[in-house]
Amino acid sequence: MYASIKHVAARAGVSFQTASKVLNGQPGVVSPATNERILSAARELGYVPNALARGLVHQASTTIGILSDDFSDQAIGRFVTGAQHSVDRAGHTALVVSTPPGGDHSTPLRRLQEHRVQGILVIAPSLEGDPRLAEALPSTVPLLSLSHIAGAKVPVVGSDHRKTGALVAEHLVSLGHTQVATVIGSRNRQVTHSRLKGFQAALEAAGVTLDPTAVVEGDWTGAGARAAVHRLLDAHPGVTAIFAQNDVMALGVLRALAERGTRVPDDCSVVGCDDLEIAEFVTPPLTTVRIPFEDTGAHAAAQLLKLVRGEKVPSRSLLPVTFVERGSTARPPPRRRSASRTSAPTKSPRKTGR
Amino acid sequence: MYASIKHVAARAGVSFQTASKVLNGQPGVVSPATNERILSAARELGYVPNALARGLVHQASTTIGILSDDFSDQAIGRFVTGAQHSVDRAGHTALVVSTPPGGDHSTPLRRLQEHRVQGILVIAPSLEGDPRLAEALPSTVPLLSLSHIAGAKVPVVGSDHRKTGALVAEHLVSLGHTQVATVIGSRNRQVTHSRLKGFQAALEAAGVTLDPTAVVEGDWTGAGARAAVHRLLDAHPGVTAIFAQNDVMALGVLRALAERGTRVPDDCSVVGCDDLEIAEFVTPPLTTVRIPFEDTGAHAAAQLLKLVRGEKVPSRSLLPVTFVERGSTARPPPRRRSASRTSAPTKSPRKTGR
DNA sequence: CTGAAAGCGCTTACAG
C-alpha cells in the first residue's frame, strides 16, 4: 500500500541504503544530483516513512502513552487535551487508552507497553485510592501522574489546591464573612482534603472558625451539593457564605438557595471552583477559582518528556491558580437575618459544635 | 529493556520460532510440557510482545488515528472520549493528534500515516469549511468524519440536527408560542443551518412564522448570545420564546433576560441545546435537547472500524437526540406584555420584515 | 512436535 524505501531507491536508481540516508536528511553524503533524484522519487511515490520499522531499529518509539480513567469527570478531557497537545508539540504522538468502567487497569497498560511507549502519563483521579493501579503500573518506562497514586511513588503534577482554598477564604474574610460553610468533593480524593485544609487554615489565620458540621459533602455533583446545602442550612441558618469545591456543585448550591428564597449574593455569597466556561454566564455570575486544566496536562506531559530524556523532575509540581471575582459574592447582610424557612433566628450557629 | 521472544526461548530451551507459536496461542502445536515451560519463562521475564515488530510483519498495525481540531469546542473532548473508548473495546489503540491553532493539517496527518494507523477519524468541526483539510487528507486509509468535509467525500456520523430544531419548535408551538426567536451558532457550520432549518420548518408546519430578523448570531458563546439577545429584544420586544443552539448560549440568553428584568419562563421561555451537566442546575433548570456526544464518537469509531474491515457503511448516519423539558419553558404570558425597557408595545414584530 | 529460513521496512556501522 505505502511505498517503501526500496521503491523509492529503485525509482531513483540507487541502493535502498543510500535512499535511506538522503531521506533522513544526512548532510551532503550524496551528490546533489542523486540527492535530487531520490527526493523527487519519494515525492512522486508519496513516500511516508514507517515509524514502526524505525522504532524497531532505534529500539525506541516516538510515542507517549496516556492512561485515563473513565472520564466521569469533565476535567479529565481537558487534562488529556493539554497533555496531547504538549506531546504533539514535542514531535511525539500520544497513544490514549482508558481503564474500563469495571476497573481492569492492566489491559490498557499492557497495550501501551506493547506499543513501546516511551513514558506513561496517568490521568486518573478517580483511581487515586485504588491499590490495583499501583500494582498494574509498569516499571519499564517513566511514569508521571496528575493525582497521587497510592502505593507507588510516581511524580505528580497538579494545581495548588491548598492555595485554592486559601484564596477563597481570604476573599470571604475580606468581605467580612464569619459564618461560612463549604461543600466538599468526595472524601477519597486528596484534592478534597487539600482544598479544605487550605480553606480552613486561612480562615483560622483570620480568626474565623469553620464549624466541622458546616463542612458537607456534595460528591462533586450538582444534585449532591443541592441536597447537602438544604441539610446544611437547616442546621446552620446563619451561614452567609458557601464555598463549593467545584463549579458544578456551586450551581447546586445556587439552586438550593433559590429554592429557599435566599438571595445571592445579598443574603448569602457563593464561591465555586474550576471556572468553567459557563461560570461567567450563570446568574449571578459565579465567583470562582480558575484551575488551569489544559496547562496542567501540558506541563505534566512536558515533565514526562523530560523524564524520558533522562532528566530529573521534582516529585511534585503545583501550578498556580487564579481567583476570579464575579457577582456571586458580596459583604454579608448587615445583621444576622436568616433566609431559611426552617430557621430559628435566635440560634447562633457560630457557637454550635466545638 | 524489554525481554524479547529470544530471551524467552533461550530460557525455555527452545527455538524462538517455537516460542513465538505458543506465545501466540497456537493450539497444541507443541507438547504440553514445552508449552508450559515457554509460558512460565515468558511470565518470569515479564515478556510483552512488541507491537511494532508485529505490525511490521503483519503489514498492519492495530491502531486507529484520531485527528481533532484545537478543542476550542468543549464537545470535542466528549466526542474523542467516546471514540477512544470504542477503539479500545475493539482491541485497537487510539493515536490522537490535533491540528495546531495556526492550521497546519498535514503534519499531524502525516504523523498518523507514519504510524500506519488503520483508519483516521476526523473530529474537527471548526475545520468544516477549510479546503486545505480535504487536500491534506490521505487516500491510503479509510476515513470517517464527525462533520462534513468540504471537497472530500468522507462518510459522516453525527446527530440529527434538523430533528433537534424540530423538537424545539414543536415544544414551543404546543405551549402556544407564536413570537419566537433563535440564537444560532456560527454560519460557517452546517449544524447551524440544519438546526435552523428544522426549527423553521416545524414552526411553519404549525402556522408560525419565524421572522428572519428574529434569527440572530451568537457565535456559540455566552457573550455572543447575550449581546445578540439585547439587540434582538430591542427590535422585537414581543418575543416570548428563544431557542439557543447550544446551552452555553442559552446561559447568555438567560443572562441578558435577567439584565432586562424579563422573567424566565413567565415572560419569556428559553431552550438550549446539548444538555450539559450543568443544564439541570441553572436557575431555572434549562429545557434543552440532549446531544449524545460520547455515543456519537463511539458510533463513529465503530463505523470506521467497519470500513477498516472492508465492510460498507452509509455515507451519513444520524444518531437520535432527546428533548429534555425542564423549567425554562412555559406558556407565553397571557397578553402581549413587553419586558423590554426600550420596547414600543404597540409594535407587532410578527408583521415586521417580509 | 520442533527448528531453520526468509522477510516485514528501516538504520547504522563498515567497505570500497
Next chain:
DNA sequence: CTGAAAGCGCTTACAG
C-alpha cells in the same frame, strides 16, 4: 560518493 552486511523483534510457510 555509493553499496553490501547485519540486525531490530517478530510471524509465516516449509522442512524434518
